[in-house]
Amino acid sequence: MAKIDEKAFPFSKQWLDDRLALTTVMKVLNTEYWIPKNINFLWAMGMILAATFGILLISGIFLLMYYVPTVEGAFDSVNYTIMTEVGYGWLWRHIHGIGASLVFLIIYIHMFTGIYYGSYKRGREMIWISGMLLFVLFSAEAFSGYMLPWGQMSYWAGMVITNLFSGGSLEAYGLVEWIRGDYVPGQAFLGRFFMLHVLLLPLVIIGAIVFHFATLRLPHVNNQDGEEVDFEESARLWKEGTVESRKKSEVIPFSPVFLSKDIFVMGVYFILFFYLVFYNFNFAMDPVNFDPADGLKTPAHIYPEWYFLWSYEILRPFSKDLGLIAFAIAQVIFFALPFLDRSPNVAPASKRGLFQIWFWLMLVDIIVLTFMGKLPPTDPAFAFIGLVSAVLFFVLWAALPFITMFEKKIKE
């Protein structure tokens, strides 16, 4: 038994410290968790994601109270009960829809920030891999959530995406029927995707977020120049507490200094967020999904939400088997980034020669794929641009080990 102060007043600081080491915990997680000074607003994306996830969780809890997970009841429970009867039900729905869309925008910014500054290698591989795991989990969460209103787009997206698991010429229709629990998406399918969306996936996501934070602990957050910061010396200087020493220190504590910068960026972000929620909520509402699911009528043109369009467009221009293989590779290739980048340089892309070109080509290619994915498959000119962009995506990945292998070493 640890030594305790017998005279400490119950629930006083001393009393809690004797039992929970509260001061130590606060130091480890907040006041002595060091963040480099040499960063910019892009370093706030992590906390913005955490905040958006919190908002999705809260709005989801309110939606869950009236949502009915049956094929007969789901559509009306969303479009009638929640939208017209429940007081402020529309607010939760629009927050949830906009949040689901914006969370992907921020995830992509967060990812490409990491790629630009080389924050995925030289000891930071697990940060990248756990982050990619979160991307996959958020994708599954978004897809399962998209099934729940049981509109036409829900139904047909469910049909098409579950069909991907037949593996093309492998014709694994047994697996597809097993995933659906039926020959076509029906009650069994809706029930299990409801469970995944509201319980299993959020639990796994929370676990993965904790893990993602933990992976940052030893290698520390990267900085704008990829410099090796002497965290111990800088922490000592900061803790010395004089104006001089804090000026000399290269770090700031996570709380309250870094968080106050974060909260400023978050403020800007939430202006956009709530502008969309109140004035432009249709941005996250596909009109086709306001028709109830009908297994006998495919909508004239089906497409996923904007954040899946680039990988959807990679599937589209090829034959079925090749398309599936391309799609499968595109889903996992980003995991391999730390190992395909052969250069030891941790530096912004602007200082890395050919890698800079690679970075911007990749970013533009994904944006072009996104636009092409939204267009109907009929126009040959756009289909051709889609094909070229899809091929370029793979050419870029194949070229990455070679262009980084010959990259000039910046520093020892």
Add this chain to the structure above:
Amino acid sequence: MSTRRDFMGMALGGFTAAGAIGGLYAAKRTWDPLPSVKAAGSTVIDLSEAIEGEPMTEKWRGKPIFVLKKTAEMPAHDRDVVVDGARYHVSIALCTHLGCIPAYKKADQTFFCACHGGVFDTSGTNLPGLPPPSPLEIPPFKIEGNTLVLGSEGPEYLEMKKNNLVV
């Protein structure tokens, strides 16, 4: 001492593994289609309602089914179902690419899938160079008088299946 510990370890590990495998099997079975879903079996289609050159859409096991009574100028095919001398194209109306429903374009006499641009002719054959890898699938059928029973395998269906014409 160590052997006794090893034994305890192996016994605990063995029972845990057996329990885990059993649990996984139960989880897998829970996700299987329910008996009531599997049993919702057959659909009877009255062919006397068919109009030449106009496909009807029926429903079998939740999936849409095309029944197209062919006109004289539509080319005959071994995949046609012949009832009372009339030729019918019968298929599961889901694109063999990723399962969208193709729409019949009367002017071109083709089934066009809007999802990824697949095209099938009036015999359900996929046109080359497009995403669908195979013709529209023919469901199990049995001819009974002037009706078609979907879900049971009649001699004409078995004949087609033998010749690898159903998928």
